[in-house]
Amino acid sequence: MAKLLVVDDESDIREFAKRFFGRRGVDVVTAHDGRSALDAIISHRPDLVMLDIQMEGMDGISALEELRTSGDLTKVIMVTGNESPDIIEAANRNNIQAYIHKPLVLEELEKVVLRELNR
């Protein structure tokens, strides 16, 4: 069963992402900030990470950078609000699969996530 890690500091997002992808037979695990995301990646070994950028605690970019420096190549899609060009730049340098812009249309997210999971 494909495993998706949803990282977001909004509990609503975590809850509904779980419900939505759960219905598609995806095993969804969640984390609420960058630090717990890194832990979850090690303990759950997800196939794909959906990573929010702006979060309380460790933000998405720092988590991504730390992940890549440690040599981990887990697939990541970033969820962006309206980040400045240099943040986008930093994400690009760290090998990500895709961007999703807030607010999203779930169907679009579904396409991207399922595409990445089926690769």
Add this chain to the structure above:
Amino acid sequence: MLLYTGYIFIILSGILLIFIFLKRRRKSNQLKAKRQYQEVLRKASLGMGRIKELKHLLKLTVHVVTRAVKVDYCSVYVWHEDSGRFVLRAVKSIDPQIQFQNGLLADSSLIEHIKGTHNPVYIGSSEFKKHDDYALKLIKDLQLVPAVAVLPCFIDQQLIAVIGLGNKLNRTKYSHDDLMMFSILANQIGLAIENAQFYEKTRMIQEQLIRAEKMATIGTMVDGISHQMKNRLHAMGFITGDALDVLRTKKWGDTPVDMKNFIDEMEYSLVRLQDNIKRGGELTEGLLKYSRKNTENYEHIELKKLLETSLEMLKFKIKLDTVQIRTLWHEANPKIYGNYTQLQEVFFNVMDNAYDAMMQRKNFLNEEGFSPKIEIETSFKDEETHIFFRDNGMGVRKEHARQLFTPFFTTKLSSSKKGTGLGLFVIRQIIERNHKGHVNFSSIYCAGSEMEIVLPVSFPSEILPGV
């Protein structure tokens, strides 16, 4: 016979004495009344200097004058820069039928006469007996106001207000003394008006400062707020999408028809909700982009696109469809080097001013067939792009021309549309300091204005734009 003559003489001299006595008494009564009203006026004018609110002051003025001088009516016209006329600010009249003129033009014979002589005008004075053309014109102007006498209020040689008076209730004429007394009174009132205007102006500048500060605070908050808004919209999108998904993935095979209809309606509503969430997201994004002072972000910009998006934004603030906009694009469609958001703000402010000026002309000059027009022209020469904005608005009075770019200078003082007076200042900062360009503004009063913005096509690399 002699006796008779004696009697008649005594009776006649008695009558004469009584007559003289009565006349004396009338005169002394008159004098008393006069002294009395002079006293009231004197006291009132002393108190006036303390009133800080102009409206209140003018009301009191017409009240006191009608009461003390005992006239049919009294009106006060105060100089109004914006419209270039003396505007009726307060009036009191015994006869409610009388229609007073709303404004007296600065170049009317009456006002020019007053400015020339510095004296009160009285319809019963000897100069009006001549009945020459000049006198007839003045009489006509007076009748138009209407006023029997007009008193000027001068401050430092500047006519700041005029007071119109009706006839005395006892139908006597104004004496020379009366008019002299009035002159003094009028100047007292003038001082009080100036005083009140000064207070009002200071208060307004203070308000503007606070408002500008508030705007700056809001500006810094916008970033945080729009991020928050986005997160909320994001969650809403997620939840709506999930609800839609529940409806769509469930098999509704053998559900009764009305239940199915109900599900369809729910689905329809959720789709619409999703649409709105998406649009809300776009709006917050626009807000965020606009608030970000990404000053480092200088790029080559297509002028035409820039102007078009600025016009797009302007539609949120003003009714552009009441204005004819003509655009003359230079066929090369030159690119300019600059910061998109800042330049958008510049064009926004320019158009905003043009619009205000045209509405002003429409409202104040009341010309038949006036239609507001803006012309935008771009041209290109010597490595510079010139952008002209021409409007056929109210234009600027000569004496204001030098102050326009001063921060907080504004002629938009009415409560409905108060200006901050920061528009042109910001324009100059952005164009001249940040973009190394030029701003030229020229204007003809009551005809229109032209704003020219000159931008270098490329930036000298060693000059880095500041904030």
